[in-house]
Amino acid sequence: MPPGMRLVTQRLVLRPPEPGDLDALHAILRDPRATRYWSTPPHAAIERTREWLDTTLATRPHEGEDFIVELDGLAVGKVGLYRFPEIGFIFHPDVWGQGIASEALAPVLERAFAVHGLAQVTADVDPRNAASLALLNRHGFRETHRAARTWLIGEEWCDSVYLALARP
Template identity: 40%
Template sequence: MARPAPAQFLVIERDGAAIGAAGHSGGGEIGYILHRAHWRQGFAHEALSAFIPYLFGILDVPALKAEVDPENLASVILLSRLGFRVTGYSRDYYLLEDRPCDSVYLRLPRPGAAASV
């Protein structure tokens, strides 16, 4: 019997209803989204605290990475609390509703690995 592929994303639920999701793309880049009504209640932190060790267990990557709009200070703080560190910035990296937006890049080394950039 073939072994099922490891999960690439998870659904964040509250009282049986989906309120967000977290996942990863190739190369260990993670992302997440949470419905605005559930912001600042610890759901993203709880989900990522479980998902990050799982990802290190299934992915052969030296680090996980994330890209965030620096104006999204809550996400920058959340990722920093989880151990991610800023590795760089890009100015006017993408357009959102015809408005140029910057990006900040963060990295979380595999536990026990060197913290090089």
Template identity: 35%
Template sequence: MQMFETTTFTTERLRMRPLTALDAAALFEVFSDPEVMRYWSCAPWTELKQADEYIDNATQDLAAGSMLRVAIEVAASGKVVGQLALHHFDEQNRRCEIGYALGRAAWGKGYMTEAITSMLDHAFAELPLNRIEADVDPRNAASMQALARLGFVHEGLLRERWIVAGEVCDTAFYGLLKSDWDARPR
């Protein structure tokens, strides 16, 4: 079991830290936006209490060491603009999945690449993981491009994996190995 309670990552522009109850409004803003949630595996949130429940679950999972979910906060303003998570840990095989969401106002600024890079550095050096996987709707070109820039390899397509609000969706499956991460140009 991992221990994540005090895990915080910082970059020049961002701070990734455990979610708190004070983040509910900012997370609701992200997860209630239909554009942000277009390729997510659930429908947009409709009530603030969904953010409260999400944070409660994230706090419990963090304490149990079953998931590392952090807020993405812009250092200069303190504004939470998204979230990033490592989840579905398989300790025997030293792998997990990565998931992320970023509010529309923060798109196109390089925040997600910066946040994921920091998380991957930690995951491969400290946890230690050998493989990280990502599940992306193949219509989400921006997410697939971000993963490719980070060195993730497209490994296949899982047809009709999700049904979200009655819409059947495929999954593009990506993987990143520690050896690939360590060998990347810096």
């Protein structure tokens, strides 16, 4: 992603992640509500979040593209395609229910097709995560299949619902 690139919506600024996002991201990734259906348990130590952020920062442009979501100048979440073509997102619970995720998802999906030329965008969602499934459904994603015991999160096996959105 070009340095300094920003996507701007009515309320949000989506920008590339930076090392300075560590504290804001740790506030999200340590929260058990935010990480309930995430691919890892809550980050107890900030070092775990630093490792996660370093991996995100090391993603090469041909591999994926992530954005930090800012609301009123504060980092409140992350949305993007960490590895093409799979979309992922996580937001601080303080902004849930305000349409922030939907507003952030729209330009990222548009960019996935228009700029990156993806034929489809996919998602892997825990079937208990009704909010994420509803969000993706509103954006046109459709279920392709399901699988059991796909993620071991801490000591709990979780299932997956796989969804896809074809290029318009």
